[in-house]
Amino acid sequence: MIEQRSYILGGEIARRSWLGLSQPVMATWAIAILSAIALYMLAGTSIWTIGAIIVGLIVVVAATMEWNGQRSWASLQLHTVRTWDRRRRGEHIYRHRSDPAFANPDLDPGWELPPPLGNARPVDVSGTGLDDMFIIRHANPGERTYFSVVLAVDGVASGLRGDAAYAATSSAFGSFLANMAKSSSFVRGIQLVHRSVPADMTPHERWAEAQVATLSDERLLPAVQSYGALLDVLTPLAEEHRAYICLKFPQTETFMAETARVARSKKASIHGGIAQVVRDETERTARLLAMAGMGAVEVYGERRACAVFRACIDPDLKLARHRDAVWDSCWPSYVGGRDSVAITPDRRWRTRVGFIPPRAIEPVPLGPLWLAPLLTGVDADPGDEDTAPMPTIRTISVRIDFVPAPKARAAARGDFTADEARKVKESRKGKIDDGSSDVLLSASDRRRQDLMPGSGHHGAIYAVAVAVTGRDKEDLERACLRVSEAAGDSAIGEIDWADDDHDIALFATLPLGRGLAPTSYTR
Numbered sequence: 001m002i003e004q005r006s007y008i009l010g011g012e013i014a015r016r017s018w019l020g021l022s023q024p025v026m027a028t029w030a031i032a033i034l035s036a037i038a039l040y041m042l043a044g045t046s047i048w049t050i051g052a053i054i055v056g057l058i059v060v061v062a063a064t065m066e067w068n069g070q071r072s073w074a075s076l077q078l079h080t081v082r083t084w085d086r087r088r089r090g091e092h093i094y095r096h097r098s099d100p101a102f103a104n105p106d107l108d109p110g111w112e113l114p115p116p117l118g119n120a121r122p123v124d125v126s127g128t129g130l131d132d133m134f135i136i137r138h139a140n141p142g143e144r145t146y147f148s149v150v151l152a153v154d155g156v157a158s159g160l161r162g163d164a165a166y167a168a169t170s171s172a173f174g175s176f177l178a179n180m181a182k183s184s185s186f187v188r189g190i191q192l193v194h195r196s197v198p199a200d201m202t203p204h205e206r207w208a209e210a211q212v213a214t215l216s217d218e219r220l221l222p223a224v225q226s227y228g229a230l231l232d233v234l235t236p237l238a239e240e241h242r243a244y245i246c247l248k249f250p251q252t253e254t255f256m257a258e259t260a261r262v263a264r265s266k267k268a269s270i271h272g273g274i275a276q277v278v279r280d281e282t283e284r285t286a287r288l289l290a291m292a293g294m295g296a297v298e299v300y301g302e303r304r305a306c307a308v309f310r311a312c313i314d315p316d317l318k319l320a321r322h323r324d325a326v327w328d329s330c331w332p333s334y335v336g337g338r339d340s341v342a343i344t345p346d347r348r349w350r351t352r353v354g355f356i357p358p359r360a361i362e363p364v365p366l367g368p369l370w371l372a373p374l375l376t377g378v379d380a381d382p383g384d385e386d387t388a389p390m391p392t393i394r395t396i397s398v399r400i401d402f403v404p405a406p407k408a409r410a411a412a413r414g415d416f417t418a419d420e421a422r423k424v425k426e427s428r429k430g431k432i433d434d435g436s437s438d439v440l441l442s443a444s445d446r447r448r449q450d451l452m453p454g455s456g457h458h459g460a461i462y463a464v465a466v467a468v469t470g471r472d473k474e475d476l477e478r479a480c481l482r483v484s485e486a487a488g489d490s491a492i493g494e495i496d497w498a499d500d501d502h503d504i505a506l507f508a509t510l511p512l513g514r515g516l517a518p519t520s521y522t523r
Contacts, residue, residue, distance in 0.1 A: 003193060007370070008363055009361050025064045028059065032057060058190050072450075091115040092337075106361065121414065131271070136512065142518070145250070145251040145475075147248075149282050150244060150245075150284075151297055152242070153297050154297075155294060167287070169293040172291065173294070180285065187281060188252075188401065190248065191243070191249075195241070195244070196240070197244045197319070198238065201231065212224050261273075285438045303322040306322070306330035307325040307330070312509065315469055316344065339473075339499065340519075352502055354465070356465070356469075360494045361492055366491060371489060373487075374486045387471070392483065399516040401462075401518075412447040416519065423441055463516040465505065467505075468480050480497075
């Protein structure tokens with residue numbers, strides 16, 4: 001019997017940098033200090049020079065200080081300017097060729113692909129013998145170029161399963177992540193995407209009609225009528241859940257050296273070498289996922305992957321209907337706004353995207369099912385006289401980047417040393433804090449213990465994003481409230497909604513490997 005292990009993900013309740021400031025703020029302060037020193041040396045020691053230096057430093061500190069973990073005044077102003085520039089350039093609008101406003105210069109900025117995609121294109125694998133592979137190359141500023149592949153998984157089966165079964169599956173998935181984090185693997189990150197949409201009950205209804213047609217005993221009619229009434233009640237509220245995994249292959253020197261070796265050995269092009277290496281690693285990952293209890297695993301080609309992309313944006317499109325889905329034309333029309341992004345030409349659907357910061361996850365023990373209320377436990381909209389009932393349409397995306405064990409151990413050791421020193425210093429001064437020091441110390445101590453040599457564990461950096469869709473603004477508000485309540489049941493204290501950036505953030509919830517900025521540990 002496997003003991004069910006609990007986790008505590010929310011121990012990092014504050015930054016461990018100097019004064020708890022982010023790196024951009026610290027860099028700004030350093031530049032301001034160096035500028036002040038240069039001005040002092042060049043302009044002399046007059047009272048006016050010293051006064052200007054002091055006032056300038058005070059203004060910089062006041063404008064960039066992050067109070068209570070919130071964004072600074074300067075950051076908010078820069079975001080406002082960036083939003084204004086995006087609106088001016090029309091980067092918040094994309095028109096599909098079937099849109100009536102397509103090619104209208106007053107309504108269509110004329111983007112070939114949605115701007116949030118950036119420089120992302122499928123790798124040309126035609127003629128390589130691996131034409132069924134669909135590999136996307138992402139080469140956007142600020143991050144290392146990487147390749148991505150989409151897989152569909154059944155996910156963990158629910159129903160009559162005990163805690164031991166969930167614990168075993170959780171342990172197996174942890175072993176899978178540890179295998180992926182090894183230096184022998186080219187996969188440096190994965191994205192888990194869970195999509196919840198209204199279930200299509202038509203196949204079941206047709207099956208029920210066929211079964212009823214074969215009945216000859218009239219005594220069964222009351223039971224048939226009762227079952228029909230039950231279907232009428234459940235059909236508007238039934239949910240369908242789909243799970244996808246995106247594998248991320250950074251274009252490192254090791255990766256390219258292996259692709260060059262494969263290309264030479266097979267006398268193929270560099271694209272053929274890339275496809276071969278990605279195919280081999282993807283097959284290995286699929287086997288490990290199946291062994292970890294993720295059910296059936298299927299690697300998606302272009303049409304099926306593009307069908308998922310467009311259906312995650314436009315709920316009118318089905319996740320599994322892929323006959324006409326191709327990369328260049330799979331992106332629905334949208335118009336981004338401050339509170340949501342309007343989908344389709346008639347702007348029927350409204351989607352709001354939010355991120356769950358690490359500080360929002362309560363520092364309490366979490367079991368394998370801690371996210372279940374958010375994944376499958378969100379209530380449906382009961383509807384009213386004017387609105388039909390409908391399940392809450394949502395996407396939950398979790399990005400995980402792997403950190404090699406040596407780097408993770410060094411970071412954990414440094415954090416534990418700093419936390420222990422802070423605790424001793426406060427004790428000597430007789431200070432009594434609100435428990436924050438204890439939470440930080442316990443978090444770094446747990447990481448230090450988990451990463452001990454011989455444990456087989458590696459480090460990880462994660463990010464969680466949520467996309468919620470409603471039929472109009474009011475319906476979206478109610479849906480977001482229900483999702484927030486379910487998040488509270490999952491020990492998540494808040495959701496940081498991406499105001500003004502919902503059209504950009506929406507693409508972080510698609511299985512494209514987005515949604516997590518590179519760090520010094522993952523570059």
